[in-house]
Amino acid sequence: MHNLETIWKEIRLILKSHPWHGVFIGKNSPETVTTYIEIVPTDTVKYEIDKGSGYLKVDRPQKYSNVCPTPYGFIPQTLCGDNLARLCEKKTGREHIIGDGDPLDICVLTEKQIMHSDILLQAVPIGGFQDDRRRRSRR
Numbered sequence: 563m564h565n566l567e568t569i570w571k572e573i574r575l576i577l578k579s580h581p582w583h584g585v586f587i588g589k590n591s592p593e594t595v596t597t598y599i600e601i602v603p604t605d606t607v608k609y610e611i612d613k614g615s616g617y618l619k620v621d622r623p624q625k626y627s628n629v630c631p632t633p634y635g636f637i638p639q640t641l642c643g644d645n646l647a648r649l650c651e652k653k654t655g656r657e658h659i660i661g662d663g664d665p666l667d668i669c670v671l672t673e674k675q676i677m678h679s680d681i682l683l684q685a686v687p688i689g690g691f692q693d694d695r696r697r698r699s700r701r
Contacts, residue, residue, distance in 0.1 A: 580616035582665050585638035585682065597668050597685045599635040602676050609679060611636070618680055633676045633683075636665035 570586075579585050581598040588596045600609050600618060608628075610621040624630070642661035650659050670676075670685050 578616070581611055581682075582613065582616070582636065582638055584616070587637060587639045588684065592687060594684050594686055595637050595668075597635055597670060597683050598638055599633045599670070599676065599679045599681050599683065601630050601635070601679050602633050603630055604677060605630070605679065631669075633670040633672065633679075635668055635670070635679070637668055638665065640666040642666055 570584075573579075574584075585596055585598060588594055598611070600611060601607075606624050608621040608624050608630075609618040611617075612619045642664055644661060646666075647659045647661045651657060668685060668687075670683065671688075676683075
């Protein structure tokens with residue numbers, strides 16, 4: 563494992579890592595996690611990571627009723643997929659939950675203003691929430 567970390571360290575000296583797949587989640591995860599910020603409260607456009615290239619792309623304009631209240635992004639090397647959906651069903655007692663196939667989203671509470679996105683920061687997870695729109699239709 564140490565050899566693999568050394569190789570990645572060398573690669574990162576010459577290439578920018580893909581924010582989802584190439585950035586290390588952190589030595590102290592899940593207590594502290596590396597977080598990639600896609601949008602901040604001052605953004606008038608919703609940006610989203612392009613899964614293929616790793617660059618931010620314009621997703622849509624932000625509407626006044628949909629302003630992001632905190633820096634928002636995702637936790638690298640995570641996936642909101644079937645395993646997480648099953649865990650959520652078990653913990654909540656609810657059924658028909660699905661993952662969206664994206665990395666885990668994160669809203670960062672901070673006392674400092676973060677003025678731009680496309681950055682990495684360290685965050686301490688304090689809770690989670692489920693988007694009820696992501697439930698499977700009943701068959």
